[in-house]
Amino acid sequence: MTIDRRRFLAAASGGAVALAAPSLVRAQGAGAIRIGEINSYTAQPAFLKPYRQGWELAQAQVNAAGGVLGRKIETIFRDDAGKPEDAVRHAGDLINAEKVDLLSGGYLSNVGLAIADFAAQNKRLYAASEPLSDALVWSKGNRYTFRLRPSTYMQAAMLVEEAARLKARKWALVAPNYEYGQSAVKWFKELLKKARPDVEFVAEQYPALGRIDAGATVQALEAAKPDAIFNVTFSADLTNFVRQGNTRGLFEGRDVVSMLTGEPEYLDALGTETPEGWIVTGYPHADLATPEHVRFRDAYQARYNDYPRLGSVVGFDTMNSIAAALAKAGTTDNEALVAAMEGLTFPSAFGSAEYRAIDHQATLGAFVGRTALKDGKGVLVDWRYADGAKYLPSDDVVKTLRPAG
């Protein structure tokens, strides 16, 4: 169990802003548009510190350009500590006490689902930035919820494309035992089986999130003698898993396909332990030279004297997409906002993307490549951009997947 970080909002994250909010309101005139942003700031700091910085960069840019609808944008940050219970609590507080206009955020999939359900009940727009669960827009999708990042389905599809080309027939799987892990494994198995009917899955491990017993887990995978491994763990679980796997030679002579591992937030933590040649989704922050990205990276570097992580991009893009929706709707009325969001094209650090009207999923893509060790740091090499729009099922299939319509 994780520690009780209930109402930890004040601590590492948005407390100062939340506290200072009344004075800010006065300083900027009473008309600021208020966004209630809930995220696992303390539970997943590696991703969410950059996320918040990216967010604040975008907000500063929007406000510097005169805001939206002639009003500034202001964000109340709340920490859910990785617990859906706390997220729901904050959502209620943000709407009822802080009187925010809309909700955003969410890192863990279960947290995202909880906020989405709350948003639907309370008829508030919820711009889900990071939670990857497909259920968020499909099986449990609702009118008020939109999601920015490529879902587990999309990322699984991107990875399966590579995995299907491997010779490996016997696969072992390891995934955190909650919504994101379960859904990633489900799609990976389904899609890979479709692409390669000859594969079989010989071992599956589901450590509880944040509690992996890495040595025993590695041994259990090793015992199944797979040709390849599909990994979904991330953060501290990933670090511990990789170290034990390296020592025990689990990855030697085996292909490893791994979701999210190419993101700088997780590669940085691995440092010299970074395994080479894993097929991963990620973000080549140093090498990506599109004009949009360079502009973003320079601004970020200038403001924070640090390179952006993927979290920075997600925060930046979420904020910008909300601003774009507000501008398009011309009002903060949530029903109008929902209408504006459907089919909204918005600028992103990876180029422009769209919130699909059919399932509220954005078409933002991800980078697929291989891990490598360079100067003691993990990097993403041989990468390509996989456009999200290309990794979604056909509209007919989507309609069956999304009962909410």
Place this chain on the structure above:
Amino acid sequence: MSAPAPSAAAPVLAVRDLAKSFGGVHAVQGVSFTVEAGRMVALIGPNGAGKTTCFNMLGGQLRPDRGEIALKGRSIAGLRPREIWRLGVGRTFQITATFSSMTVRENVQMALISDAGGIWSPFRAARAQHAAAAEALLAQVGMLEQAERACGVLAYGDLKRVELAVALANRPGLLLMDEPTAGMAPRERVALMALTARIASETGIAVLFTEHDMDVVFAHADRVIVLDRGRLLAEGPAEAIRQDPQVRAVYLGSGTVSGGH
């Protein structure tokens, strides 16, 4: 209070061949004795002689390995304390056992409520139940003036009297008193035992007590049972026991330092 008629012929308590061991140590081995209605019987002996073990088997706190305990002809060996109590055995403890979060009156009420089988009513106020009967018992032991005090603040001697009132709440035929005067001043000892003797003779209760104070034993016991190393060493009227050379050797000593003037 209705009581069985005193009868010397039928013993209230008849113990036969009682035995108990703890991991190879024979704490009590084959002890037999009887206690008659209206009589005060003292159980004495050196430390470790088996008095408390004996008492705990009579009260149900311990299960005997062997032997028979008959209460008015009915076997109670191996029954639980609460079952034994329901059959009419009152008990006081060496270290007084009362309910500290209740007043003196409530302590007695508690016993009366339990006696009436009224524990399992969750929605009535307990304070109103059996109040008069509780006060009558307290009057009997001379504690009525202190009825509203907390047991936690009572003097030791008073606590012993409360315990006596509680032990009498189920109109027992047999009263077991483990070291009833331990830790009391001499004057209090006499008062308590005189009170007990009076109640015993008035109501025909049989009383069995253990005691270290030989003054108390020889002043109040109708009969004395001496245990030594788990066995019955001697049994008889107080005066005979006091003179018994065997008892003097293992227990009473020369009498120079510890009473029995």
Place this chain on the structure above:
Amino acid sequence: MSALLAIAGLDAYYGRAHILQGVGFDMGRGEVLALMGRNGAGKSTTMKAVMGLVPPAGGTIRFDGQRIEGREPFAIARLGIGYVPEERRIFSELTVMENLAVGRRPPREGAPHWTPDRLFALFPNLGRMRDRPGGAMSGGEQQMLTIARTLMGNPRLLLLDEPSEGLAPVIVEAMAATILRLKEEGMSILLSEQNLHFAGNVADRAAIIEKGVIRFTGTMDALKANEAVRTQYLSV
């Protein structure tokens, strides 16, 4: 020569109950003083206050001329006061030898020096059960062990709280003999007692306490002669 132990105006509370109300008496070196009184009169509390186990609310306690009230128990013990509590409180999980080891302190000037061997001479029973856990001993043996354990600290003053309570008469006689032996060694002993016979056998002087106040001090003979005091505070 000043008194070994001089108590004056000692006040102590248990919660809100005023247990000691200005207790005062002196004790000479090599003397055995019996502190007498009924249960709850304040005997044990007086001893605990001397030992620092009950914080005195007022008054002074001098040991060998030195003020000791308010000090911690271990500091008081190190000055040479040994305490044998009423409930014995031996370490039941520890063996006889280990129990003695806990009490061991360096030799002390002006006090007999005790070793396990010397103690086993005094309590032959204990010598036969050196490795027996304290919990597996009879009440009388435990009482002997608790005294032996305290003696290992080589005290100059021994506080014996109700040494005869709850013991069989024969053991009580042995206890009296032990106290007399210790007295021969030059030990000063303060004992609390309800039993006049026992006190009469071992003590030089008596102090009678009643409701936290000292009502009488004098020699044992004076007490025996004073019928009025005996009946008022002690007698049957």
Place this chain on the structure above:
Amino acid sequence: MLDLILTQTLNGLASASSLFLVASGLSIIFGVTRIVNFAHGSLYMLGAYLGWTLVAWLGPASPLGFWGGVVLAALLVAGIGALIEIAILRRIYPAPELFQLLATFGVVLMIQDIALAVWGPEDKLGPRAPGFRSFVILFDSRFPSYELLLIAIGPAVLALLWFLFRKTRWGTLVRAATQDREMVGALGVNQRLLFTSVFAFGAGLAGLGGALQLPREAATLHMDLSMIAEVFVVVVVGGLGSVAGAYLAAVLIGVLHAFGILIFPKITLVLVFLVMAVVLVVKPYGLLGRRPAGQPRATAVEPLLRPADRATKRAGLLALLLLAALPLAAPDSLLLILTELLIFTLFAASLHFMMGPGGLASFGHAAYFGLGAYGAALAVKWLGAPMEPALLFAPFLAGIAGVVFGWFCVRLSGVYLAMLTLAFAQIAWATAFQWVELTGGDNGILGVWPSAWAVSKTAFYYLALAICAACVLLLRVMIFSPLGYGLRAARDNALRAEAIGIDTMRVQWAAFAIAALAAGVAGGLFAFFKGSVFPTYLAIPRSVDALLMVLLGGVQTVSGPIVGAFAYAGLSEQLAKLTLYWRFALGLAIVLLVMLFPRGLVGGFLAWRERLGPGAGAR
């Protein structure tokens, strides 16, 4: 297959070592001070973080730098332990067990924020140990040599501890103090120093355990509570105070984990707590533990419990009227806060019922709250029930759990009982967490919204007020009924209670079930209030919330839980708004409250009123 069994056994043994180091420290501290040190996991975490810093500073590549850093970290943690003992625990040894536990929980909160401030939120992966970077080939597979080292360290420390406790004077004194600390002092041993040294020693073991983890896993801010939960299991399974038992249990749990991963990869958590419950049911004092010997020194004398006097009754009625009138004036946000407070008040009152009059300290009361919530949610999800019947199903499920768990729990008392309740709560939590098909696991169950008439905040507020007030009053009536008296009788003196015909166990069992039922009502309301249920509803922090509310209010007063619920929930709410480091502040507040109000707020108030004079009136 055999190879795998052997390797997994070794993996289990390696995990067991750190577990054992931490557990033995906890066990030793408990043995002497009788304090269940909740902060022991925090000391373990500090060991890891300090180790990380020191090793980096001394040079991770050289053996001296690495091992020197590890040892230094352990010593530093020992010093921190000494500091905690001197500054806090030393002052509260006479307080009741649970209060001490509460104080150490305050320390947990403080250390969490301190660690966050010092090391930041990122995980810290330590370097590999020099000389143990690689692996050996065992049973045809690679086995890290560092894990082998860990396997050896466990028994080595066990042997060292045995020697220390059996063959040194310090050990003899510690064992003596375990039994009777006051007597040890009266024999001339500076027992304060002894206690401090024991605490420091135990803390040092935890620190060493933490520092030794560095090459295995990253130091994170979550280490503390996840370790303490496991260590509690180990210590309780092994037997509180038994070092050898702790080793045995650590090995058992470690190996169980390793094989659980092979056989039941999805229910490893349930498995561990299930084993704990089974051990406690079969051997209530643990594998090598013994029934606490002898008399508990200075048994707490419980104060008189009297029905409310007229002034209190009036105040209560007034408060109720005020609450009823509030929606006329209060904004929605305040109503939401109050609705939550009302639900927590019932939750606290339900725990108080068994803990105060019953003397049954539950450490896992969240189980019944959570099962109530899940009862309601499952009824909605699987049976499609509307709110009204679902609200009835909530206490039903919680009550059944109360009846089943209670049957086992009332056979124990004190810390052992608290630990068994914790084990059951963890089973319930782990089930909710890992039985994904039924409960949705970590995703929880969403869409548990009230019926149309109760959707508005005002309507739901009135619903909560009516149900909570009725239940709290009912609990109050029960406290003063014969059953409540019987319950207090069983607590005050079980020997006497049995000797006057009271079936103490059955009475306590009933109280347990009633408390569970009431907590279930609160949980059911909470589910509809929030619209969703999650495993966190049954987790340790929620149980601690309940304990805090009851203890802060005062266990031995009837109004305590009500005051405590408002005080605690209000306090944490306000602190969160006032300071960035609210956990530190809350922890500090808890520690101070424990030191200043050992009888709780209401208890303290009553004592104060009593001191004003006899004329001030009864309770």
